[in-house]
Structures are given as structure tokens and as C-alpha cells.
Amino acid sequence: MNIMETTTQGRAGAVDMTHGGGGRAMVELIRNVFQRHLSNAILDAGNDGALIDVPRGRLVMSTDGHVVSPLFFPGGDIGCLAVHGTLNDVAMMGARPLYLTAGFIIEEGFALADLERIVASMARAAREAGVAIVTGDTKVVEKGKGDGVFITTTGLGVVAEGVEVGGDRARPEQVILLSGTIGDHGIAILSKRESLEFETEIISDTAALHGLVADMIEVAPSLSVLRDPTRGGLAATLNEIAHQSHVGMRLEESAIPLRADVKAACELLGLDPLYVANEGKLIAICNEDDAERLLAVMRAHPLGRDAARIGVVTADVNNLVQMRTGFGGTRLVDWLAGEQLPRIC
Amino acid sequence: MNIMETTTQGRAGAVDMTHGGGGRAMVELIRNVFQRHLSNAILDAGNDGALIDVPRGRLVMSTDGHVVSPLFFPGGDIGCLAVHGTLNDVAMMGARPLYLTAGFIIEEGFALADLERIVASMARAAREAGVAIVTGDTKVVEKGKGDGVFITTTGLGVVAEGVEVGGDRARPEQVILLSGTIGDHGIAILSKRESLEFETEIISDTAALHGLVADMIEVAPSLSVLRDPTRGGLAATLNEIAHQSHVGMRLEESAIPLRADVKAACELLGLDPLYVANEGKLIAICNEDDAERLLAVMRAHPLGRDAARIGVVTADVNNLVQMRTGFGGTRLVDWLAGEQLPRIC
Numbered sequence: 001m002n003i004m005e006t007t008t009q010g011r012a013g014a015v016d017m018t019h020g021g022g023g024r025a026m027v028e029l030i031r032n033v034f035q036r037h038l039s040n041a042i043l044d045a046g047n048d049g050a051l052i053d054v055p056r057g058r059l060v061m062s063t064d065g066h067v068v069s070p071l072f073f074p075g076g077d078i079g080c081l082a083v084h085g086t087l088n089d090v091a092m093m094g095a096r097p098l099y100l101t102a103g104f105i106i107e108e109g110f111a112l113a114d115l116e117r118i119v120a121s122m123a124r125a126a127r128e129a130g131v132a133i134v135t136g137d138t139k140v141v142e143k144g145k146g147d148g149v150f151i152t153t154t155g156l157g158v159v160a161e162g163v164e165v166g167g168d169r170a171r172p173e174q175v176i177l178l179s180g181t182i183g184d185h186g187i188a189i190l191s192k193r194e195s196l197e198f199e200t201e202i203i204s205d206t207a208a209l210h211g212l213v214a215d216m217i218e219v220a221p222s223l224s225v226l227r228d229p230t231r232g233g234l235a236a237t238l239n240e241i242a243h244q245s246h247v248g249m250r251l252e253e254s255a256i257p258l259r260a261d262v263k264a265a266c267e268l269l270g271l272d273p274l275y276v277a278n279e280g281k282l283i284a285i286c287n288e289d290d291a292e293r294l295l296a297v298m299r300a301h302p303l304g305r306d307a308a309r310i311g312v313v314t315a316d317v318n319n320l321v322q323m324r325t326g327f328g329g330t331r332l333v334d335w336l337a338g339e340q341l342p343r344i345c
Numbered sequence: 346m347n348i349m350e351t352t353t354q355g356r357a358g359a360v361d362m363t364h365g366g367g368g369r370a371m372v373e374l375i376r377n378v379f380q381r382h383l384s385n386a387i388l389d390a391g392n393d394g395a396l397i398d399v400p401r402g403r404l405v406m407s408t409d410g411h412v413v414s415p416l417f418f419p420g421g422d423i424g425c426l427a428v429h430g431t432l433n434d435v436a437m438m439g440a441r442p443l444y445l446t447a448g449f450i451i452e453e454g455f456a457l458a459d460l461e462r463i464v465a466s467m468a469r470a471a472r473e474a475g476v477a478i479v480t481g482d483t484k485v486v487e488k489g490k491g492d493g494v495f496i497t498t499t500g501l502g503v504v505a506e507g508v509e510v511g512g513d514r515a516r517p518e519q520v521i522l523l524s525g526t527i528g529d530h531g532i533a534i535l536s537k538r539e540s541l542e543f544e545t546e547i548i549s550d551t552a553a554l555h556g557l558v559a560d561m562i563e564v565a566p567s568l569s570v571l572r573d574p575t576r577g578g579l580a581a582t583l584n585e586i587a588h589q590s591h592v593g594m595r596l597e598e599s600a601i602p603l604r605a606d607v608k609a610a611c612e613l614l615g616l617d618p619l620y621v622a623n624e625g626k627l628i629a630i631c632n633e634d635d636a637e638r639l640l641a642v643m644r645a646h647p648l649g650r651d652a653a654r655i656g657v658v659t660a661d662v663n664n665l666v667q668m669r670t671g672f673g674g675t676r677l678v679d680w681l682a683g684e685q686l687p688r689i690c
Contacts, residue, residue: 022577022622023681027585046589047512048434048572049407051504056401062394063446063499065484089393101408103497105450137497139410141688147490152448152482152497154408159396167392227393232367240372244391277367336368343486 015110020140033116034136037123042099042134050134052099055158062089063154069343071118071148074188075203076279079121082151084208084279085230085345087129091210092226092282094165094217095157100126102136102153107146118149129208131155157210163217169224170245172315175291177284179212179298180205180306181257182234186276186344187265196268200261207280212301216284220294225285228278230345235274235333237283238321248316251323251333257306275336277344285313360455365485378461379481382468387444387479395479397444400503407434408499414688416463416493419533420548421624424466427496429553429624430575430690432474436555437571437627439510439562440502445471447481447498452491463494474553476500502555508562514569515590517660520636522629524557524643525550525651526602527579531621531689532610541613545606552625557646561629565639570630573623575690580619580678582628583666593661596668596678602651620681622689630658 018025035044042050066082076084083100090097102122106115126133188204190196209228217223225245229237234256238249258273266273280303286294291309298304311323321333363370380389387395411427428445435442447467451460471478533549535541554573562568570590574582579601583594603618611618625648631639636654643649656668666678 017687020576020687021681022575022581026577027680045511045513046585047438049405049438049440049500049502051438051511052404052406054399054404059397059399059501060394061397061444061446061499061501062480063448063497064482065448065450065497067450067484067486093392093394093396095394099406101406101499103408103410103448103499105410105412105495105497135407137409139412139495139688141412141492141495144489145492147486150450150484150486150495152408152410152450154406154446154448154499155394156404156406156501157394166390166396168390230367231365232371236367240391335372336366342362342365 013112015106015108015112015115015140017108017140020138026138029138033119037119038133040132042132052134054098058159060090060093060095060157060159061154062086063152064089065150065152066345067150067343068189068345069147070192073192073204074201076206077118077121078149078151079118080125081206081279081345082153083122083125083129084206086153086155087131087208087210088228090155090157091213092228093159094163094226095159096214097131097155097157097210099156100131100133100153102133102151104138105146105150106138106140107148108140108143110148115149165223165226167225167227167241167244170241170247170285170313172247172313173288174224174285174313175288175309176249176311176313177291177295178256178308178310179282179304181259182278182281183258183262183266183273183276185279186341187262189344190269190341191265198261198265202261202265205278205280207303209280209282209303212303215297215301216294219297220286220290222287222290223284226282228282230277230279232336233275233277236335239335242319242321246319248314248319249311249321250314251311253323253325255308255310257308274333277341279345358457360451360453360457360460360485362453362485365483371483374483378464382464383478385477387477397479399443403504405435405438405440405502405504406499407431408497409434410495410497411690412495412688413534413690414492415537418537418549419546421551422463422466423494423496424463425470426551426624426690427498428467428470428474429551431498431500432476432553432555433573435500435502436558437573438504439508439571440504441559442476442500442502442555444501445476445478445498447478447496449483450491450495451483451485452493453485453488455493460494510568510571512570512572512586512589515586515592515630515658517592517658518633519569519630519658520633520654521594521656521658522636522640523601523653523655524627524649526604526607527623527626528603528607528611528618528621530624531686532607534689535614535686536610543606543610547606547610550623550625552648554625554627554648557648560642560646561639564642565631565635567632567635568629571627573627575622575624577681578620578622581680584680587664587666591664593659593664594656594666595659596656598668598670600653600655602653619678622686624690
């Protein structure tokens, strides 16, 4: 639903400045929308912070702002995306996510019904992922100073003994695995934004990956790097890792999973799927010895069905990511320099 | 500086959509602005999450979005406010803050120089408070879809053994203390917004209160409630506590510290100082036995110089906050029902 339409429902059905004022209207919004859907003992205590219990171990904290446009898209909405996105960042550190916080910045005039739909979606995503949203904050900005709703979530998780993953741990001759098809999220958003119609609807892959990660960690002690290729797609994420680890990479284009309809949409839109965002995929880097076992575990999980070995880590002082193309040539997979797909997450 | 002015500096001096795209421009922004000012070993690791060490104990997590307008105001800016605001929420749970995360939502065209000034201010505030900003996130939205910059911070802290504070712990006959003058922050913001000139400049009280809290906890084991009266001011915060604890309150108007210039400004603007926001003040509720000792400790701290005993907790099934006025009458200090001062924090 478009923001401009919602205001015609009048003040009663829309967020107004009083909802951010710290007075009775805000208390009622918190009770009727946030607490009603997100209820848990910690949140319901109603303090400005959450008192939490955490098992012993190293902790991981991660934060992510969500500004996706449109707010509702095939396969999800900003609510579940804000849960999945931050849970995944926690999981990519090898951690088991425990708690989330959520900060909302809402534009005056935003329909309360849409806000409630989004909060319900967050609640569902958190419940399915087995985490609690333990505290939050709501601000309201004047019409024209925001864009519907922005949601910043922060996650806290715990890393099991012995797990050591990080973007700086890739080593030459290690193997690069990818959990599934690329570009689904970005194309789902774009198809909605541009009102494109494809033969089959392309839906976002937005999903919480920590269950898959837990299975992987159990069988592959050599797992060195985990990362989800979100903004900037597979290309940006592999370049980040190459720089952090001071290595190069060599990919096989033909090995990278890509849905036929996403490929066709990319061709139509003039996009390179390597740069298109994903919200439910991960890259894993491990020793050759562990690769097949890891792939088998990934393929046994619903979110890793299409997992594939897509390349190897190389020794390269220039930290280049190269790819052998379908035609047998080699191309450089660089960072994207200019603008590509804004507001994708 | 006004957003409209900054764009005349041209693209080179302003944030553009590529800074949020996940590509090279974003990496450079993170390196040149965020890492340069906020540098610490955890942040510099450059992963999507922060691996942190936490001493054993109960933890507190709190999150707060900051949308203050204008971004720069007498006594502070959105940067230090975003640090203080969340540190204080953590401290009000009786916790010692350890780590912060920061999520930025930046409007296209925002001056890089202003962004840098804000990040430098955050860095200074965090350093002074002894906490590290360990991970962050940057999103850019199109011009007209944001308002300069919004910053959502999340804090993590640890609660010492034996400390039990919470908004639901006030009991009849306990004493209500306030750490200093009310309304300074709100009036500082408003004076800038309305271009009001007072004889003396009224500056925001924005400050990190956890040092004061640590001193207080040490001497007063009966400390039951701590809360900072931000949005909605003293009135909203006391009503919140009254509802959480199922008690009433009786205040003495003449005992509530209020600067003469803030009082004059409130009269001029038609505002009740009880509803005006503070960003460096706290309310404490404790047993009568501890009150004088606690007040002495508060007054010995630079942020509690003007601390005062402002009232008592009462048994009241209606959870009313009442106040004996300067004229000897009694008035109800209710929640604010309507809109008052938007975008104050």
C-alpha cells in the first residue's frame, strides 16, 4: 500500500506525531501493536532496557538498518527482513542468535494497519527462528522526513567453544561454497518496484540461516569464513573477504546456482546477477577435506538444497576475485564502483 | 548547517546513493569516516558482527533511535546524544555499559563534513564514557525520504551481583530523588529550532549518567528504580513508573530544580517544564533510610550537583501522580495526551 493512500483513512488509522511523543498515545501504540504481537516476559517488563540471561561463552553483537522499498514484496516484507537480516549477521560470526532489539522510525501518516502487519511478520519470523525481541524504541518523524517505516535491529548471540570463523580467515587452496541460487531477493524487490510481470513470480529468499549454520559447524571444524552476500551481492561479499584475508579467489561461473527466471530478469533489466542482493544465502569457505561433507549437510537442509562448490581461494597479493566464464575466458569480478540497486534491504 | 545548503557543495562533498550500495564507495565511507574516528580492535576486524568479551553476570540490552532536529544544538549534536541516550537506558537498569552498536540512515545529499562532525562527536562521547562502538551499519535513502541522518544505537551492559532495579520496584513511602534541573535539553532544542534568543544561552544537559549511577549503587542497596526522564519529561516518566509499580506519587513543586532561564523560556513558549525532555538527568527511588546518603553522593558528582528530594511514593490504586503546587493547592500530573515537542531526541 502506498503511503499517500493511507492518509486518506484519517488520523485514527494512521501514525501521528503523538505516537512518538512519550505520552499516552505512545504507550497505547506500544501496548496495542508492539507488545500484543511481540510479547515475551522480558519485553513485557516494560523497562527502557532488557535484562537478559546469556549462556557462558564469547558473544556476538550485530546491527542492521532496514530501509527496503517497497515495504511489502513477493516472499516477505520489511518486518521479517529486519529479523532475518540481523540474525544472519550474528550467525555468520558462527554464533547462535538469542535476542533481538528493534528500533522503529515511522513517518507520520503511516497506516497503523500496515505497521501492525509488519510487526506481526517480525513476530512470526522471530518465533520461527527461536529468538525473542526483548526491547525496542519508536520514533515518529514528520510526513516527508521519512519513508513509511525504517527498522534497525540489533542481535546478540553466543559462539560455541572452538568455533573460529571470520572474514580474515580464508587461506589459499580452501574451497568456496555457496548455499543456493543468487539474485532472488534483489529481483523480487525490483519486479515489484518496476511492476514487472514474469511468467512465474520471483520471490525473495529472505530467511534465517542460523539453523543451517549450526548444522554446518557441527560437521566441519575447518569452517573458516561464513558470510551472507546481501547488498552488492556475491561479488561485493567475495571482494570483502578477499581483502580481509589478503587472498585472491577463482570462481567457476557455470557452478554458480542461478534460477532461469532470475537470469532472464537480469538480462531484461541489464543487471549482473553477481551484484544482486540475497537475503537467505551464505558463502562458506573451508578446507578441501571438509568440502564434500559440508556440501552434503548443506544440501540436506531446506535452505541449502542447491548448495554448490563455486571456486577456490588463491594466493594473490592483489586480492583479485576472478571468474572463469561459461565461454572459457576469465573475467575480473570487481567491486561495483557506481550505484546499482538502492533500498534493497 | 541546513541540508539544502550542503548539496550546493556538489556530489564530492555529500553522501550519495552509492555510499549505501555495498560497493567500493561504501567501503571507503566506512574506512574514511567511521573507522577513522571510531577505531577499536573489535570494529576494525571489519566483520558483519562484533565478537565481544563480557564479564560474567546478568546483561542488559537497550536500543534507541535518534531523530533529533536540528542535528546540531547548543550543548551537543545527534552524535553525542545517540551515545548518551542509549548508555543512559543501559545505566537505568543498574548496569555498567560496555559496548555500543550504531546504525545510520543517511539522506542522499547530506554533507560528508557534517557526517564526519557527528561521528567525531560520537567517538568523543564513547571515549569519555569508556565504551567502544563495536559494529555498525550504514544505509542511504533518496533525498526527501529521510532528514539528514537518523542514528539508532544499541547498548550492552552488565549488572553487578545484588543490584535489583526496575520500573516495577517502587513501593509506598519510598522517596523520589531527581539528579538536577528539568527541561534544559528540550528548551535548548526549541530555542535553536525557533531561533529564540535568551539572555544566556540555554544548553542541552546531554550526558552519560552511568558514572553517577555507579556511585549511587555503591552506597544505596535499597535503590529500587532508576529512570531518565527523556521524551515526555518528568511527568511521563513518573507516570510510567507509577503504572509499572502499581503505586501513586506525591510531588512538591517547589522542590523540583528548574533553572530561572528555562522557567522563563517555558512561560514564553507556553510549555509546562514537567513535560519537557531531559537527556542528562535521572530519577531515583529508594527507602527513606538511604535518601540522605544517596543525595550526598549525587551532589558530590558533577552531574548530580543540583540533586533534590522531590516527593514520595504513595499507595494509590489509581496510580496517580499528584503535585502540591507553589500556591499550596494540589494538581494532577497526568500523561500528556496530545502532541508536544516532536523530534526532541
